[in-house]
Amino acid sequence: MGYKAIGDGIADDYQAFLDAWTTMCNTAGTNAILFIPKGKTFLVSRISFKGPCTLQKPFVQVDGDIVAPTREGWKGGHPRPTDTWITFSNVNGLTINGSGRIDGRGSDWWDLPDKDRPSALTLENCNDCQLSWLTHVNSQRNHISICDCNNVLISHITINAPEDSHNTDGIDISLSQNIRIEHSSIGTGDDCVAINGGCKFINITDVNCGPGHGISIGSLGGNGRVDTVEEVHVQNVHFSGTMNGARIKTWEGGQGFARKISFDQITLAEVYNPIVIDQHYFSDVHRSVKASAVAISDVTFSGISGTSTNDIVINLNCSAVVPCTSIVMNNINIQSTKSVASSSCVNARGTATETSPNVPCLS
Incomplete structure (x- = not known):
């Protein structure tokens, strides 16, 4: 099923992504995938993918690129210190996989204090999850944050940001247990x-x-x-x-x-x-x-x-x-x-x- 995402890197595809997630999350059984196709760039404003899901093992296949809004295009003014561009919360059994790139377009944020910058991708209260093969670049602050999670595998990922991009942690872990990070390359400003x-x-x-x-x-x-x-x-x-x-x-x-x-x-x-x-x-x-x-x-x-x-x-x-x-x-x-x-x-x-x-x- 398609959700009319434009994928031109200009139009905001927030609603299409949220509608696709809602449908998948509420699907009974185990076989449903949110598929982000290769060859397109999807601009997505701040978004939260929330659970719990009816679907037992939600699967997000990211083969296309996802880019953040510019600092001027951030909705709701300056972020709070806990704000995140892309959040998955209360989702168990989640897999995020693919050959795509998640680009925080952070260069116009890096001159701001930490409290005024969002993290790029957060897993919050998500258990038994996998994140693999993606490339994460130029986060506004942390590239990946793991908070209040149990049993998460992060593998075969690449994280890149310039050395002078201050406080752009690659992976930031808090209040979590049984976290594995394997077979990856991380280079950032923190x-x-x-x-x-x-x-x-x-x-x-x-x-x-x-x-x-x-x-x-x-x-x-x-x-x-x-x-x-x-x-x-x-x-x-x-x-x-x-x-x-x-x-x-x-x-x-x-x-x-x-x-x-x-x-x-x-x-x-x-x-x-x-x-x-x-x-x-x-x-x-x-x-x-x-x-x-x-x-x-x-x-x-x-x-x-x-x-x-x-x-x-x-x-x-x-x-x-x-x-x-x-x-x-x-x-x-x-x-x-x-x-x-x-x-x-x-x-x-x-x-x-x-x-x-x-x-x-x-x-």
């Missing part, structure tokens, strides 16, 4: 993947990251917040030309924990800060030391090698109030292209074996 509070059982495997700010856990504990993250495992990732590689960042004065985390089999090519734990993220040196901190423990860095454009290639900047504990480093060899590689280590406890450069505070 984190390739950001893992925020309320997350557990996050697995990232076989990802190329760069440019960008690396793969980050946090920031956690902002403004005294209680945040928890556990069971995050990053494996077989290549960082190229990124600001950071493997990073954990927490605010002073926060509470909660980040634990049971591993970064394994990581390669680096001219990464400025290859390994970072920072419990003083956004701290104010003019204020007194906070009485609490997000506890960081059971973190393993293993099989990490390559080059850095900085002389300090391992930086463990932990809290005197709540030190980092059970930090394990094994089989690490990072060279500096600038000078002799070194490490900085404060208030961290654990072990380091076969690690170059040496990390003195780890026995």
Whole structure:
């Protein structure tokens, strides 16, 4: 069934997309597809695809291109911080697949504060979902946001935005569990993947990251917040030309924990800060030391090698109030292209074996 979408990249096809979704979502059984054909460009203004659906396994095949409205064409004035261009909410069993491109046309948004920019694509309260093969470019803010979801697979995707497009995270995850990111390439102006509070059982495997700010856990504990993250495992990732590689960042004065985390089999090519734990993220040196901190423990860095454009290639900047504990480093060899590689280590406890450069505070 057709829904009279124009597909010329000029006319707003919002209503055709929404009508097609409504029909599919309310179809009984398991066999229905929302098909976006190749060879056309569909301009779609801010849209929300809502469930729950009668259809057991909604399937969106995106072979054509989808483009966002311009900043001037955004409906409803400036977005709120939680606004998203394309949202899927309360939809279980969803598959989004195809060879198409989702273009946020973000360049005319990037000079605005974060609160005035929408994210491009959000899955909210969606369980047992898959997102694969698409290309996501030039988001207004986050390219893909996963919030309050369980069991989501993201695979074989490409995300691209210029290095100077600030706060254009590739994939931003919060309040979610059992999330897998595999076989993908992500290059943006901020984190390739950001893992925020309320997350557990996050697995990232076989990802190329760069440019960008690396793969980050946090920031956690902002403004005294209680945040928890556990069971995050990053494996077989290549960082190229990124600001950071493997990073954990927490605010002073926060509470909660980040634990049971591993970064394994990581390669680096001219990464400025290859390994970072920072419990003083956004701290104010003019204020007194906070009485609490997000506890960081059971973190393993293993099989990490390559080059850095900085002389300090391992930086463990932990809290005197709540030190980092059970930090394990094994089989690490990072060279500096600038000078002799070194490490900085404060208030961290654990072990380091076969690690170059040496990390003195780890026995």
